[in-house]
Amino acid sequence: MNDSEPISNAVDEGEVGFVDFHDFVSRAPFHFEFGGVIPELTLRYETYGQLNKEKNNAILICHALTGDHHCAGVHDINERKRGWWNFMVGPGKPIDTTRYFVICSNVLGGCQGSTGPNTINPETGKRYDLDFPKLTVRDMVRAQVLLVDSLGINKLHAVIGGSMGGMQTLQWAKDYSERVDRYIALACGARHSAQTIAFNETGRQAIMRDPKWNQGAYDPEDGPFGGLSVARMMAHITYLSDVGLENKFGRKRKEVDKSKEDFDVEFEVESYLHYQAQSFITRFDANSYLYLTKALDRFDLFEGEEPEKTIDKIKVPGLVVGFDSDWLYPPQGNREVVEHLLRGGKEASYVELSIDYGHDSFLVQSPDLYQLIQTYLNF
Amino acid sequence: MNDSEPISNAVDEGEVGFVDFHDFVSRAPFHFEFGGVIPELTLRYETYGQLNKEKNNAILICHALTGDHHCAGVHDINERKRGWWNFMVGPGKPIDTTRYFVICSNVLGGCQGSTGPNTINPETGKRYDLDFPKLTVRDMVRAQVLLVDSLGINKLHAVIGGSMGGMQTLQWAKDYSERVDRYIALACGARHSAQTIAFNETGRQAIMRDPKWNQGAYDPEDGPFGGLSVARMMAHITYLSDVGLENKFGRKRKEVDKSKEDFDVEFEVESYLHYQAQSFITRFDANSYLYLTKALDRFDLFEGEEPEKTIDKIKVPGLVVGFDSDWLYPPQGNREVVEHLLRGGKEASYVELSIDYGHDSFLVQSPDLYQLIQTYLNF
Numbered sequence: 001m002n003d004s005e006p007i008s009n010a011v012d013e014g015e016v017g018f019v020d021f022h023d024f025v026s027r028a029p030f031h032f033e034f035g036g037v038i039p040e041l042t043l044r045y046e047t048y049g050q051l052n053k054e055k056n057n058a059i060l061i062c063h064a065l066t067g068d069h070h071c072a073g074v075h076d077i078n079e080r081k082r083g084w085w086n087f088m089v090g091p092g093k094p095i096d097t098t099r100y101f102v103i104c105s106n107v108l109g110g111c112q113g114s115t116g117p118n119t120i121n122p123e124t125g126k127r128y129d130l131d132f133p134k135l136t137v138r139d140m141v142r143a144q145v146l147l148v149d150s151l152g153i154n155k156l157h158a159v160i161g162g163s164m165g166g167m168q169t170l171q172w173a174k175d176y177s178e179r180v181d182r183y184i185a186l187a188c189g190a191r192h193s194a195q196t197i198a199f200n201e202t203g204r205q206a207i208m209r210d211p212k213w214n215q216g217a218y219d220p221e222d223g224p225f226g227g228l229s230v231a232r233m234m235a236h237i238t239y240l241s242d243v244g245l246e247n248k249f250g251r252k253r254k255e256v257d258k259s260k261e262d263f264d265v266e267f268e269v270e271s272y273l274h275y276q277a278q279s280f281i282t283r284f285d286a287n288s289y290l291y292l293t294k295a296l297d298r299f300d301l302f303e304g305e306e307p308e309k310t311i312d313k314i315k316v317p318g319l320v321v322g323f324d325s326d327w328l329y330p331p332q333g334n335r336e337v338v339e340h341l342l343r344g345g346k347e348a349s350y351v352e353l354s355i356d357y358g359h360d361s362f363l364v365q366s367p368d369l370y371q372l373i374q375t376y377l378n379f
Numbered sequence: 380m381n382d383s384e385p386i387s388n389a390v391d392e393g394e395v396g397f398v399d400f401h402d403f404v405s406r407a408p409f410h411f412e413f414g415g416v417i418p419e420l421t422l423r424y425e426t427y428g429q430l431n432k433e434k435n436n437a438i439l440i441c442h443a444l445t446g447d448h449h450c451a452g453v454h455d456i457n458e459r460k461r462g463w464w465n466f467m468v469g470p471g472k473p474i475d476t477t478r479y480f481v482i483c484s485n486v487l488g489g490c491q492g493s494t495g496p497n498t499i500n501p502e503t504g505k506r507y508d509l510d511f512p513k514l515t516v517r518d519m520v521r522a523q524v525l526l527v528d529s530l531g532i533n534k535l536h537a538v539i540g541g542s543m544g545g546m547q548t549l550q551w552a553k554d555y556s557e558r559v560d561r562y563i564a565l566a567c568g569a570r571h572s573a574q575t576i577a578f579n580e581t582g583r584q585a586i587m588r589d590p591k592w593n594q595g596a597y598d599p600e601d602g603p604f605g606g607l608s609v610a611r612m613m614a615h616i617t618y619l620s621d622v623g624l625e626n627k628f629g630r631k632r633k634e635v636d637k638s639k640e641d642f643d644v645e646f647e648v649e650s651y652l653h654y655q656a657q658s659f660i661t662r663f664d665a666n667s668y669l670y671l672t673k674a675l676d677r678f679d680l681f682e683g684e685e686p687e688k689t690i691d692k693i694k695v696p697g698l699v700v701g702f703d704s705d706w707l708y709p710p711q712g713n714r715e716v717v718e719h720l721l722r723g724g725k726e727a728s729y730v731e732l733s734i735d736y737g738h739d740s741f742l743v744q745s746p747d748l749y750q751l752i753q754t755y756l757n758f
Contacts, residue, residue, distance in 0.1 A: 035638035134640040194624040194648040195616060201649040202612040204642060205656075206585060209605030226588030230606075233581040234613055237574060242709070245573040251679070259414030261513040263583060263669055267676065269573040270580040277584075290642055297646065300630070327706070330621070 014091030014098075016048045019073035019083075021113065024105070024147045033142075036133020039123055043147050044113025045069045045105035048089060049097035051151065058153045059095055059377070060144065061085065061104040062161030062168035064363075065292055066284055068112035071104040072097075087365040094374035100157060107168075108143035109135045109292055111285035118220065118285040129287055130216035135295045137164070141171045148179070155179050158377055162186035162362035163329065164292070166320075167299045170337065174301065177315035184376060186321040186362040189333025190301040190340075196328060199238055200293040203231035207286045216287050228286045229277035236276045241325035241358030245269060301337065311344035319376045321369070322352045323361035349376075393470030393477075395427045398452035398462075400492065403484070403526045412521075415512020418502055422526045423492025424448045424484035427468060428476035430530065437532045438474055438756070439523065440464065440483040441540030441547035443742075444671055445663055447491035450483040451476075466744040473753035479536060486547075487522035488514045488671055490664035497599065497664040508666055509595035514674045516543070520550045527558070534558050537756055541565035541741035542708065543671065545699075546678045549716065553680065556694035563755060565700040565741040568712025569680040569719075575707060578617055579672040582610035586665045595666050607665045608656035615655045620704035620737030624648060680716065690723035698755050700748070701731045702740035728755075 024043045031037050046069050051058060061071055063084070072089035074082050085104075089095045095102055106114035109132070117132040124131075148156065159172045159180050166188030173183045192200070210227030212218055237245075249269035265271045302310045318341070322334030331352050341348035353368050355361040362369065403422045410416050425448050430437060440450055442463070451468035453461055464483075468474040474481055485493035488511070496511040503510075527535065538551045538559050545567030552562045571579070589606030591597055616624075628648035644650045681689045697720070701713030710731050720727035732747050734740040741748065 032638065036640075130640060132640065133638055191630060193621060194628040194630065194646070195619075195621045197630070197646050198612075198616045198624065198648050198652055201646075201652060202609060202616065205612060205653075206609045208642060209589075209609060211590060211605075226590075227609075230581060230585045230588060230609060233577075233584060237577045237581065240574075242572060242574045242706070245577065249573040251570060251573065251576070259411065259512055261415075261509060261511065261670065261673065263587060263673065266673075267573070267576050267580075269577050273577055273580060274584075291640065294640065294642065294645075327621070 013093045015082075015086075016073035016090045016097055019046050019048065019070070019075065021046050021069060023113065024150055026146050026150075030143065032133040033136045033138050034134040038115065038121070038128075038133065041108060041115040041143060041146075042113070042119070043105045043108065043115070043143055045103060045147060046071070046083075048072050048102040049100050051101040051153070055153050056155060056157060057099065058101045058103060058148070058151070058156050059158045059160065060148065060156050060172075061089070061095070061102060062144075062159065062165035063104060063107065064161070064163035064165050065296065066280070067165070068110065069104050069106040069114075070112075072102070084363065088370070088373065094370055094377060095160070096374075100377075103148070103151070105144055105147055107140045107164075107292070109140065109288060109295065111288035114143075116285065117216070117287035117291055132287070132291060135291045137167045137171050137295055137299045138175065140295070141168050141175060144168070144172075145176060145179075155181060158182050158184065160184040160186075160373070163188055163359065164296055167296065167301075170301050171299075173314045173316060173318055174310055175313070177313060180316050182316055182376070183318040184321070184373060185318065185334075185337070187323055187326050187329050187334070187359055189329050190307070190337050191299060192297050193333070197297045199234065199328070200297050203235055204290050204293060206230040206234070207290060213286060218286070220285075224286045225281045228281050228284070228289065231289065232277045232280040233273045236273060238328045239358055239360045241327065241356055243325060244356045244358055247356065307340040308344055311340050311346060314341065314346055317347035319349045319351065319372075321362070321372065322350070323357075323359070324352055324354045325356050326359040326361060328359040392472045394461075394465075395452035395469045395476055398425055398427065398449070398454065400425050400448060402492065403529055405525050405529075409522065411512040412515045412517050413513040417494065417500070417507075417512065420487060420494040420522060420525075421492070421498070422484045422487065422494070422522055424482055424526060425450070425462075427451050427481040428479050430480040430532070434532050435534060435536060436478060437480045437482060437527070437530070437535050438537045438539065439527065439535050439551075440468070440474070440481060441523075441538065441544035442483065442486065443540070443542035443544050444675065445659070445668075446544070447489065448483045448485040448493075449491075451481070463742065467749070467752065473749055473756060474539070475753075479756075482527070482530070484523060484526055486519045486543075486671070488519065488667060488674065490667035493522075495664065496595070496666035496670055511666070511670060514670045516546045516550050516674055516678045517554065519674070520547050520554060523547070523551075524555060524558075534560060537561050537563065539563040539565075539752070542567055542738065543675055546675065546680075549680050550678075552693045552695060552697055553689055554692070556692060559695050561695055561755070562697040563700070563752065564697065564713075564716070566702055566705050566708050566713070566738055568708050569686070569716050570678060571676050572712070576676045578613065578707075579676050582614055583669050583672060585609040585613070586669060592665065597665070599664075603665050604660045607660050607663070607668065610668065611656045611659040612652045615652060617707045618738045620706065620735055622704060623735045623737055626735065686719040687723055690719050690725060693720065693725055696726035698728045698730065698751075700741070700751065701729070702736075702738070703731055703733045704735050705738040705740060707738040
């Protein structure tokens with residue numbers, strides 16, 4: 001979400017260095033929760049570290065809405081940025097690649113190599129676009145289970161993720177408790193609030209009202225980039241915090257004093273948003289954005305039932321981390337999950353960190369988060 | 380902003396009933412703060428109550444971004460809704476039309492009858508569109524001064540307004556202290572934060588990236604309605620509060636369970652936003668939205684200088700009201716204005732009301748706000 005480089009590491013750990021992705025292909029038909037089916041699926045993924053003989057040292061990292069499988073290292077010497085969680089994953093880091101075999105896959109429905117709306121449907125020879133089935137977070141997790149199976153891993157040491165990755169993490173804990181030793185969900189909650197749904201729907205409308213969206217059947221080279229830019233600009237504001245933006249930009253100007261109105265960039269924060277949007281449209285598929293945000297809006301850990309029923313299914317200990325400046329997935333939504341777990345007699349912990357980066361706090365290195373993850377994974 | 384009908388009046392006051400608007404026309408060239416000029420201007424306005432012989436009982440109400448001059452009563456028997464501040468303005472109400480002569484004008488740059496981008500430029504016979512000069516809140520106030528002059532009013536009993544209306548109010552207090560007895564500014568602040576600018580810029584981009592915007596020269600019957608809808612949906616979220624939306628909608632569904640994804644409305648909050656957008660595009664001009672939001676972003680009560688310089692110019696007592704659930708113009712921004720005034724030895728009061736309606740709280744009837752305005756206007 002936040003494309004900015006994380007602040008420099010407090011400790012001088014090792015780096016995973018050069019990495020390559022792999023494609024896991026399942027040739028069996030995949031049935032979606034809402035009834036749709038695709039003839040096969042691919043999940044693009046990366047791994048770091050070595051799987052031990054007992055195959056019990058694997059950690060699965062689940063990425064956020066606009067993240068991908070590339071969470072650590074670099075693909076080649078020209079790559080400007082390291083993976084999105086590079087400060088967290090590597091030798092001696094909290095997700096320690098000298099101890100753990102770390103897996104991160106692009107989600108089902110994504111657009112970075114895994115099967116999603118922009119994938120060619122082998123049955124038609126055309127992109128799925130809106131023929132891609134209705135998607136849920138449970139579908140994403142079920143696809144990950146196939147990948148984990150293919151690696152011969154029966155039980156994961158941990159599942160961890162933030163935001164959409166946190167929801168996948170909670171879904172794992174609920175649906176596959178017997179295959180997870182522990183879980184860490186960051187900056188998420190049991191379900192979206194009305195406000196979060198409202199923001200997502202506004203983003204979707206920005207895309208769908210762009211004439212170039214063309215009912216999802218757009219030219220990938222000339223897609224609904226205007227709408228996708230607007231969706232990203234808005235979403236990006238919700239990933240940050242009022243205080244964070246104020247500290248970074250305030251009312252710093254790029255002003256030209258003239259009587260003619262041209263609606264040009266006048267404040268630096270505008271220029272920053274434009275940059276974020278431009279960078280986003282070069283890497284993200286508009287239909288994928290629609291499908292993934294819908295899956296998020298639909299996610300409800302409790303599935304509309306009494307929370308106790310869900311809690312009963314979660315058999316393993318977990319840690320939930322909220323951030324006080326996160327107003328998209330506010331602390332109370334994170335805390336609520338753990339309150340239900342504790343009331344249900346489960347082993348669960350809640351930590352609330354005070355970091356100014358809003359929802360993106362889990363993507364920004366901080367000593368508190370760093371130590372917390374390190375300790376919890378190793379206990 | 381909030382189109383919903385205010386909750387019913389706690390007290391059974393009278394109504395202003397049927398009202399008519401008037402057009403004030405100034406035939407002299409109007410010079411804008413940034414240097415632009417238009418050959419003449421019109422302000423559409425309404426008045427309620429009677430101007431007394433001494434002409435010292437006038438109250439000027441300044442409207443918010445998407446408000447207008449019609450703040451009380453109805454235009455005809457078929458009008459479904461009363462004016463936007465009807466609960467506040469009328470016989471026996473806080474802005475008591477049996478005591479006060481109440482004026483409310485559509486702002487310069489607006490689109491409800493006052494001169495703005497969608498007005499025909501008498502020099503060219505075409506709409507101004509983007510030839511309309513760069514606009515500021517000071518320009519809006521200077522146009523209102525011409526209207527007040529034309530009514531023979533030397534000194535206003537009060538100026539009052541919320542949000543953009545609050546900024547106009549503060550500008551009046553600063554630039555025309557000698558012409559105001561007191562002022563009440565609600566839900567505003569001295570200037571926009573980076574976050575508020577970011578939201579406004581996203582809304583502008585939604586409009587300007589709509590191909591039908593056509594560099595501002597759109598067909599009014601076939602304008603950038605898609606972009607304007609998206610801008611409104613996003614803005615509308617920022618006018619409300621997380622808690623308010625959750626209480627009203629939560630995760631109430633309009634669901635159709637099917638495997639095909641059609642991105643239809645699935646939650647009631649989505650349907651509500653669509654309705655708000657649809658209603659908005661029938662009444663608001665896209666270029667006007669661009670100009671007014673730019674004026675708001677530029678507004679800085681302190682004009683980048685030491686606040687003391689501004690404070691020195693404000694010679695009259697004032698009341699500033701913040702709302703604890705307002706995250707677009709948060710309480711601290713409102714409070715800050717009064718803190719500076721008090722430090723500068725000025726008569727000023729700050730009240731923070733606890734109302735769940737977010738930024739729109741000033742548009743929703745509450746006993747606290749009702750009494751506060753009533754008392755402050757009459758002291």
